[in-house]
Amino acid sequence: MSEERKVQEVLARYVRATDRRDGKAQGALFTDDAVVRIHIKTGPDRYEPFGEPLIGGAGVEFAVTNFMSPHPEGGSSHHTTSDHIIEIDGDLAHLNAQFVVFAVQASARPADGWPAGVSGAQGTVRSIESGYYDTELRRIDGEWKIVKHRVLMDMPIAVPGA
Amino acid sequence: MSEERKVQEVLARYVRATDRRDGKAQGALFTDDAVVRIHIKTGPDRYEPFGEPLIGGAGVEFAVTNFMSPHPEGGSSHHTTSDHIIEIDGDLAHLNAQFVVFAVQASARPADGWPAGVSGAQGTVRSIESGYYDTELRRIDGEWKIVKHRVLMDMPIAVPGA
Amino acid sequence: MSEERKVQEVLARYVRATDRRDGKAQGALFTDDAVVRIHIKTGPDRYEPFGEPLIGGAGVEFAVTNFMSPHPEGGSSHHTTSDHIIEIDGDLAHLNAQFVVFAVQASARPADGWPAGVSGAQGTVRSIESGYYDTELRRIDGEWKIVKHRVLMDMPIAVPGA
Numbered sequence: 001m002s003e004e005r006k007v008q009e010v011l012a013r014y015v016r017a018t019d020r021r022d023g024k025a026q027g028a029l030f031t032d033d034a035v036v037r038i039h040i041k042t043g044p045d046r047y048e049p050f051g052e053p054l055i056g057g058a059g060v061e062f063a064v065t066n067f068m069s070p071h072p073e074g075g076s077s078h079h080t081t082s083d084h085i086i087e088i089d090g091d092l093a094h095l096n097a098q099f100v101v102f103a104v105q106a107s108a109r110p111a112d113g114w115p116a117g118v119s120g121a122q123g124t125v126r127s128i129e130s131g132y133y134d135t136e137l138r139r140i141d142g143e144w145k146i147v148k149h150r151v152l153m154d155m156p157i158a159v160p161g162a
Numbered sequence: 163m164s165e166e167r168k169v170q171e172v173l174a175r176y177v178r179a180t181d182r183r184d185g186k187a188q189g190a191l192f193t194d195d196a197v198v199r200i201h202i203k204t205g206p207d208r209y210e211p212f213g214e215p216l217i218g219g220a221g222v223e224f225a226v227t228n229f230m231s232p233h234p235e236g237g238s239s240h241h242t243t244s245d246h247i248i249e250i251d252g253d254l255a256h257l258n259a260q261f262v263v264f265a266v267q268a269s270a271r272p273a274d275g276w277p278a279g280v281s282g283a284q285g286t287v288r289s290i291e292s293g294y295y296d297t298e299l300r301r302i303d304g305e306w307k308i309v310k311h312r313v314l315m316d317m318p319i320a321v322p323g324a
Numbered sequence: 325m326s327e328e329r330k331v332q333e334v335l336a337r338y339v340r341a342t343d344r345r346d347g348k349a350q351g352a353l354f355t356d357d358a359v360v361r362i363h364i365k366t367g368p369d370r371y372e373p374f375g376e377p378l379i380g381g382a383g384v385e386f387a388v389t390n391f392m393s394p395h396p397e398g399g400s401s402h403h404t405t406s407d408h409i410i411e412i413d414g415d416l417a418h419l420n421a422q423f424v425v426f427a428v429q430a431s432a433r434p435a436d437g438w439p440a441g442v443s444g445a446q447g448t449v450r451s452i453e454s455g456y457y458d459t460e461l462r463r464i465d466g467e468w469k470i471v472k473h474r475v476l477m478d479m480p481i482a483v484p485g486a
Binding site: 002004041044045080082083084085086088098100101127128129130153154155156157158159 | 325326329333335336337339340344395398400402404405406426428430431433438442443444445446447449450451
């Protein structure tokens with residue numbers, strides 16, 4: 001497998017861990033000294049940092065496990081990434097990807113079955129977030145780990161009262 | 163072309179065949195003994211099978227040709243896949259990908275032209291389904307064919323009265 | 325990096341340039357004699373050309389710089405591509421990809437802060453366009469450049485009064 005694909009699959013595992021709220025799997029993708037930070041777009045090509053950075057795989061694991069809202073009953077999400085640009089220089093890699101997040105809410109089957117005239121998948125799939133992941137990785141013992149991860153959000157994040 | 167890319171392109175051809183309702187092209191991607199089955203998510207990491215499995219390329223072709231609703235006038239769809247994880251072991255491959263389906267409905271141009279003040283693409287693009295494809299392939303005479311295909315749907319499928 | 329990935333990254337740079345309305349970066353991806361044309365879907369597998377073709381990198385740069393609407397305050401877009409099929413024959417390449425365009429509109433933070441009960445990303449992410457990119461590239465001095473680019477739109481484009 002090419003090194004570029006290996007790098008891309010780190011991100012593929014990252015989004016699955018996020019969507020499953022699996023802090024342990026998520027944390028395992030980062031080095032101990034990794035720095036993860038959300039940035040919010042404030043204008044064309046302008047971003048400002050949001051909140052405090054997370055440090056290391058342990059910090060990521062703690063945040064995913066404790067601070068990400070669990071999916072409601074019937075809920076799922078898909079953090080999808082596309083149009084990756086990957087540059088590899090020896091044991092260092094830089095990855096830039098677009099992301100779009102979908103929130104899924106399944107409808108519950110009525111107790112007396114689906115009504116007449118209804119067909120196909122029942123529920124909603126809504127695009128709710130977007131931006132870019134800008135990520136640096138280091139190859140350690142043949143495995144690519146994230147050392148720096150910037151989540152560049154297109155939209156602001158509400159902090160009530162702030 | 164790398165084997166991983168070849169495997170990924172099988173899925174790229176699969177979604178095109180689905181979106182074109184091209185049963186023949188779809189069926190050609192599967193072995194004669196392939197097993198295709200839809201599963202519905204019932205909880206975190208839990209799925210249950212839905213309906214009967216399709217067997218082989220002939221079964222897939224028959225189902226696409228006879229049971230998939232044609233697009234309405236002005237209608238299109240896009241089954242998009244992302245964040246592929248591909249493992250190859252000799253002549254066997256395992257592929258896992260996210261999918262999001264978009265239903266497109268073009269607006270018809272009014273007989274007297276588009277009204278003033280309207281611009282851009284006219285119609286709607288709606289995300290309507292999502293989940294994961296979990297797929298096993300076998301390399302036969304140098305070509306990757308699907309032997310097992312699980313469509314893991316996030317949302318239930320309505321069967322009227324059931 | 326594989327030639328297929330190089331080709332795919334040309335498209336990744338194309339969508340970034342489009343989303344940033346960066347005519348210069350966009351134009352640099354095309355040869356001087358490139359032909360770019362929008363087509364509109366008129367039926368199953370049927371398209372008809374829309375408007376005049378753009379010619380060459382200079383034509384593309386001019387069009388992006390002068391005719392693409394700037395994003396409104398708080399606005400962004402993501403032209404996302406997926407399910408690439410890439411064929412390379414010596415110094416020629418053919419790329420086919422699905423695209424879905426998202427329009428993003430960030431909400432402005434209220435002067436007295438976000439209200440209680442509001443959380444998460446604030447704004448809207450809407451899928452507004454879709455279709456296929458069908459693209460031919462030529463390798464010149466080791467670099468892939470677009471020589472022909474067809475934007476196959478699923479929906480008609482309104483031209484007021486036309």
